[in-house]
Amino acid sequence: MSLLQTEGLVVEIAGITVCHDLALQIVPGSSWAILGGNGAGKTTLLHTLAGVRLAQQGEITIKGQPLSAWPRRQLAQVVGLLAQESSDPFPITVLETVLIGRHPHLDRWQWEGEEDIEIAQRALQQVALEGFESRMVDTLSGGERHRVTIAALMAQSTQLLLLDEPTNHLDLHHQVTLLDELKAVASAADGALISVLHDINLALRFCDHALLLLPNGVTLHGPIDEVVNSETLTELYAHPVIEIANDEQRYFMPR
Numbered sequence: 001m002s003l004l005q006t007e008g009l010v011v012e013i014a015g016i017t018v019c020h021d022l023a024l025q026i027v028p029g030s031s032w033a034i035l036g037g038n039g040a041g042k043t044t045l046l047h048t049l050a051g052v053r054l055a056q057q058g059e060i061t062i063k064g065q066p067l068s069a070w071p072r073r074q075l076a077q078v079v080g081l082l083a084q085e086s087s088d089p090f091p092i093t094v095l096e097t098v099l100i101g102r103h104p105h106l107d108r109w110q111w112e113g114e115e116d117i118e119i120a121q122r123a124l125q126q127v128a129l130e131g132f133e134s135r136m137v138d139t140l141s142g143g144e145r146h147r148v149t150i151a152a153l154m155a156q157s158t159q160l161l162l163l164d165e166p167t168n169h170l171d172l173h174h175q176v177t178l179l180d181e182l183k184a185v186a187s188a189a190d191g192a193l194i195s196v197l198h199d200i201n202l203a204l205r206f207c208d209h210a211l212l213l214l215p216n217g218v219t220l221h222g223p224i225d226e227v228v229n230s231e232t233l234t235e236l237y238a239h240p241v242i243e244i245a246n247d248e249q250r251y252f253m254p255r
């Protein structure tokens, strides 16, 4: 069964059609990239798939059940969203922040238990922040803060991971290792990932499928090796893109 499916999906925002009549099928084990220029509507689409905003038309189903029929708490046990920016309205430690990821798994008045703390600590190890548990998040660097947010998502233990620019603020090493870790988390849950990415070469490395958001709601989706090439990328970014290949991998660069 698909983890996520869309039928006839129409998403619009601010007079822009993000997608028109989109039929997607996201199955366990797959890793999707959403690609498009600035303002194409990648975040808007991701938020629509997460149930944070409503589509103009069409159906979204999660594990065979309409998205709108999922109670919020149960949905948060299956679908996790890594938003582009996080805010810290009050003083909070790293461990407390990661434990927020456990809330969908707790009853309304239940405190986090030993197992939740172990899960949170494991997530901090996965983002290479062990030892940071009692640090206040407002003292962290941008990259460290972002890794805490990723750890909270990992601790949420969902099958479907929706990632909005997961490599923001991360250096080259952490881009690669954290995408590896996120893939491993999804794989261990027999799940899938959908990532908004601006780096085509990271998308080729970590994703097996791609959804391209072209102008006027036109979309192109399928196996990444079939839909990503210099012609489609040149159209997507309205900028000439060239391909360079070796025996193992294709790379794309702006001309």
Ligand SMILES: Nc1ncnc2c1ncn2[C@@H]1O[C@H](COP(=O)(O)OP(=O)(O)OP(=O)(O)O)[C@@H](O)[C@H]1O
Binding pocket: 013, 014, 016, 036, 037, 038, 039, 040, 041, 042, 043, 044, 045
């Ligand atoms: N709350 C809002 N009110 C009005 N317009 C909005 C709002 N949110 C987004 N938009 C507009 O909708 C369009 C799509 O925004 P979105 O953030 O989904 O694009 P994106 O593809 O993720 O962009 P980027 O690559 O720059 O992050 C943009 O033109 C944006 O200005």
